[in-house]
Amino acid sequence: MKALVLKEYKRFSYEEVAVPNPAAEEVLVSVKACGICGSDVHGMDGSTGRRRPPIIMGHEAAGVVASIGSAVNGWKAGDRVTFDSTIYCGRCDFCRSGLINLCEHRRVLGVSCEEYRQHGAFAEFVSVPERILYRLPEGLPFEHAALVEPFTIALHAIRRLQPTLNDTVVVVGAGMIGLALVQALSGAGCGKLIAIDIADERLATAAKFGATHTFNSSRENVVESILNLTQGKGADIAFEAVGVTATVDLAIRSVRKGGAVTLVGNVTPKIEFPLQTVVTRELTISGSCASSGEYPACLEMMARGKLSAAPLLSAVAPLAEGASWFDRLYRKEPGLLKVVLAP
Ligand SMILES: [Zn+2]
Numbered sequence: 636m637k638a639l640v641l642k643e644y645k646r647f648s649y650e651e652v653a654v655p656n657p658a659a660e661e662v663l664v665s666v667k668a669c670g671i672c673g674s675d676v677h678g679m680d681g682s683t684g685r686r687r688p689p690i691i692m693g694h695e696a697a698g699v700v701a702s703i704g705s706a707v708n709g710w711k712a713g714d715r716v717t718f719d720s721t722i723y724c725g726r727c728d729f730c731r732s733g734l735i736n737l738c739e740h741r742r743v744l745g746v747s748c749e750e751y752r753q754h755g756a757f758a759e760f761v762s763v764p765e766r767i768l769y770r771l772p773e774g775l776p777f778e779h780a781a782l783v784e785p786f787t788i789a790l791h792a793i794r795r796l797q798p799t800l801n802d803t804v805v806v807v808g809a810g811m812i813g814l815a816l817v818q819a820l821s822g823a824g825c826g827k828l829i830a831i832d833i834a835d836e837r838l839a840t841a842a843k844f845g846a847t848h849t850f851n852s853s854r855e856n857v858v859e860s861i862l863n864l865t866q867g868k869g870a871d872i873a874f875e876a877v878g879v880t881a882t883v884d885l886a887i888r889s890v891r892k893g894g895a896v897t898l899v900g901n902v903t904p905k906i907e908f909p910l911q912t913v914v915t916r917e918l919t920i921s922g923s924c925a926s927s928g929e930y931p932a933c934l935e936m937m938a939r940g941k942l943s944a945a946p947l948l949s950a951v952a953p954l955a956e957g958a959s960w961f962d963r964l965y966r967k968e969p970g971l972l973k974v975v976l977a978p
């Protein structure tokens with residue numbers, strides 16, 4: 636089969652590799668669409684340490700079952716599917732209590748780090764355990780289904796920190812996850828829904844998705860603007876979808892005393908933390924990682940049009956052209972959000 640292989644940092648080769656052989660409990664999926672994730676783009680130069688070459692990346696995919704392992708039941712060739720980006724073990728204490736995102740033996744598709752190498756879906760075929768598969772609703776195209784993962788991350792974060800009716804809610808960062816958060820929150824009964832970013836076009840998309848206010852933090856004092864909107868109190872809750880000191884700080888300073896912030900973004904391993912602001916204002920800070928069980932809900936909401944992937948999709952391109960799309964994303968070409976590659 637053909638695959639897009641990261642041969643060394645920042646160098647891809649579109650080449651012939653062996654078709655994976657599904658183990659007894661695995662399903663071989665013929666990949667029809669696979670999204671390029673920000674983590675792939677950040678990872679391809681070695682900076683995150685989680686894409687050690689050689690590796691076939693790709694964890695946001697959808698396709699058709701090609702064949703099944705000997706112990707698989709419930710799936711057959713031709714089934715339209717997507718799958719969790721996390722391969723969880725299903726047996727550890729965390730998995731058994733439903734916290735599959737916290738699995739002790741978790742592997743992410745298309746990731747190679749110190750502990751493991753797990754080839755992903757930038758290939759004609761990928762083999763995945765039956766337990767991580769989800770059926771696609773009728774009518775949901777593969778290239779939209781490939782975008783389900785960011786929505787599951789958003790839904791999981793909202794389950795970690797649920798807005799109360801009419802709450803003022805802030806979303807810091809209007810990239811894929813931030814925009815998915817805005818879409819999901821707009822249906823969750825928020826009062827004011829405020830999106831913050833440094834790119835006007837992303838803020839315009841956030842407004843289309845239901846943000847009632849958008850602020851460009853490169854131009855204005857966003858905290859002041861939020862205080863003006865909330866009689867000087869601050870927002871009730873905030874979601875942070877970037878993960879650097881400045882944006883986490885902004886999320887924390889945007890909420891009222893007794894407010895709460897959920898941290899989703901994590902592009903940097905460490906940040907400076909405004910300890911006294913958090914302690915003296917009695918804020919609740921929580922983390923949210925990946926998802927645990929939100930796939931079926933997201934797929935249904937996408938099929939109903941309650942969550943919409945189309946406006947996030949910048950391009951669908953042949954897998955053979957993958958290297959040049961990675962390059963364009965790496966160089967931060969303006970206006971590019973999600974690029975989906977089709978084998
Ligand atoms: Zn991803």
Ligand SMILES: [Zn+2]
Binds near residue numbers: 724
């Ligand atoms: Zn587990």
